[in-house]
Amino acid sequence: MFFSTDSRILVVVAHPDDEVLGCGGTILKAVNAGATVSIMFLGEGTSSRFPVGEYHSEEFKTKTKIRTNSALNALEILGVKDYWFGERLSCQFDNEKLLAIAKDIELRIQQFKPTTVLTHDRSEVNVDHRLTYDAVEAACRPTMQNSPKEILSFEIICSGSWTFETSFKPNVFVDISDEWEKKMEAWHCYKGEDRPFPFPRSDEGLQALSEYRGLSAGLHKAEGFKLLRKII
Numbered sequence: 001m002f003f004s005t006d007s008r009i010l011v012v013v014a015h016p017d018d019e020v021l022g023c024g025g026t027i028l029k030a031v032n033a034g035a036t037v038s039i040m041f042l043g044e045g046t047s048s049r050f051p052v053g054e055y056h057s058e059e060f061k062t063k064t065k066i067r068t069n070s071a072l073n074a075l076e077i078l079g080v081k082d083y084w085f086g087e088r089l090s091c092q093f094d095n096e097k098l099l100a101i102a103k104d105i106e107l108r109i110q111q112f113k114p115t116t117v118l119t120h121d122r123s124e125v126n127v128d129h130r131l132t133y134d135a136v137e138a139a140c141r142p143t144m145q146n147s148p149k150e151i152l153s154f155e156i157i158c159s160g161s162w163t164f165e166t167s168f169k170p171n172v173f174v175d176i177s178d179e180w181e182k183k184m185e186a187w188h189c190y191k192g193e194d195r196p197f198p199f200p201r202s203d204e205g206l207q208a209l210s211e212y213r214g215l216s217a218g219l220h221k222a223e224g225f226k227l228l229r230k231i232i
């Protein structure tokens with residue numbers, strides 16, 4: 001992964017907050033290097049905390065609005081001006097045909113023409129993260145027009161920390177030591193998504209993961225990625 005003014009990076013995530021957790025530091029680095037970054041949120045992130053089907057209450061509407069506003073504030077800090085919000089219900093992507101999700105991504109690829117796509121890894125507990133990976137895989141067929149030449153997956157702390165057998169094995173490491181403070185600033189926009197340590201999605205949890213990934217690359221803090229495809 002190399003960032004320049006020619007880089008066009010499409011980040012495809014399931015929920016608002018995945019962009020910060022998975023690759024917030026990398027987004028900051030890319031934007032600073034003059035790259036154009038676009039984020040595609042395939043769904044919302046609130047409904048899974050309500051009883052299935054009960055999404056008409058004022059409380060639900062308020063919580064959904066708060067999550068969207070949190071995302072807009074985080075995008076401002078990340079310096080991302082191009083984004084797309086989908087309305088799929090959280091943790092229910094499996095209610096939809098994979099084809100429909102893939103077609104949304106295909107359309108975005110045709111419009112944005114990314115050089116690089118960053119997305120979820122398949123080795124996660126969250127069903128939406130896994131299906132996002134599958135949909136990206138389908139949407140990025142190399143024979144498609146404007147198919148990206150570089151695709152990498154990232155991990156989401158929590159969902160990726162609790163798998164029984166599969167685990168994320170990064171082979172690309174982005175030094176985010178200089179971007180760390182700002183990444184945390186963006187993360188703190190998502191008030192209510194964190195819980196006290198040792199819950200993974202805590203300040204200490206995020207720091208532990210960034211330092212653990214850094215250990216693999218001689219860096220103080222890193223975000224790990226897995227290269228899925230690169231065409232040279």
Ligand SMILES: [Zn+2]
Binds near residue numbers: 014015018126129156
């Ligand atoms: Zn998520």
